[in-house]
Amino acid sequence: MAAANDQIVGAWEGLNALPDMDDRQFARWAELLERRTGMAMPGERKSFLVTSVGLRMREVGFRDFDAYYQYLVSGVAGNLEWAALVDRLTVHETRFFRDPRALTFLADQVLPELLAANRQELNIWSVGCSTGEEVYTLAMTVADAVGDHPATPHYGVTGTDISMHALGVGRQGTYPLRRMADIPEDKRNRYCGILPERERFRIVAPLRRRVGFAQMNVLDAARTSSLQMDVIYCQNLLIYFDHERRRAIVDGLARHLQPGAILILGAGEFVRRRPTGLERVRNSGDVLAFRRPVNE
């Protein structure tokens, strides 16, 4: 009986255990991920990589890492599969009004200054926006600031991310009801509509029309033509990159700020050097913010 049990357990483990990834394979996978996404994959993250890649590989019917790798790097089907794998490897954790200090700085200092400059348009960019909560948070914050202002400028918030799946959720603008608790009550009443049938709520249409979502690898920001943004908000993304890449990413983002525009980063997320062409905003408290000088 004991032997039969051992056999059953052994067969079950055989079905579920993932194959080993040797050092050569790990180096190859880590190189592919770093090159394509910029994500640092040090040895400590090997078990994360083995589990995430292994589970996805199983789902699509591959039994070993080399065959799956070959499939990914060749042909159109491989490109599609790559997008699905990237969803598994990226961390999408987010929530509405995640960083109150940065949002207070935006609402109380940055937006009043931009509005005082009588801009016709306000363009805001949420970089690494995940499933959209940050995009709608920014849209609510800007909508409230603009709403009170006599010379109402046109405004819009663009969210970009590498994950197609996350962007799809953002475009829907529909979230589980429990997530609404993160939204201040006054904004909840103005910008959220409850969908009674499914314990969910949706961002109201007028605000959804203010936002857009697009796929973009942040590593490509340095190469695209300038987007002339007024505020770039980039939080909880740089942590996934090594210091050299962080510097390159931040310099790439800086190119998209027009004179007087502001880059807001997550606390402690940057490296020592100031981004090229920007000055540190001094009165931003704990918030890490940089400005493109008006008179360059």
Ligand SMILES: C[S@@+](CC[C@H](N)C(=O)[O-])C[C@H]1O[C@@H](n2cnc3c(N)ncnc32)[C@H](O)[C@@H]1O
């Ligand atoms: C932890 S979430 C942060 C979401 C949001 N900014 C926040 O602070 O709540 C990180 C996001 O960065 C995205 N990401 C990771 N690597 C990326 C890359 N190379 N280009 C663009 N987005 C990337 C992930 O897909 C994920 O949605």
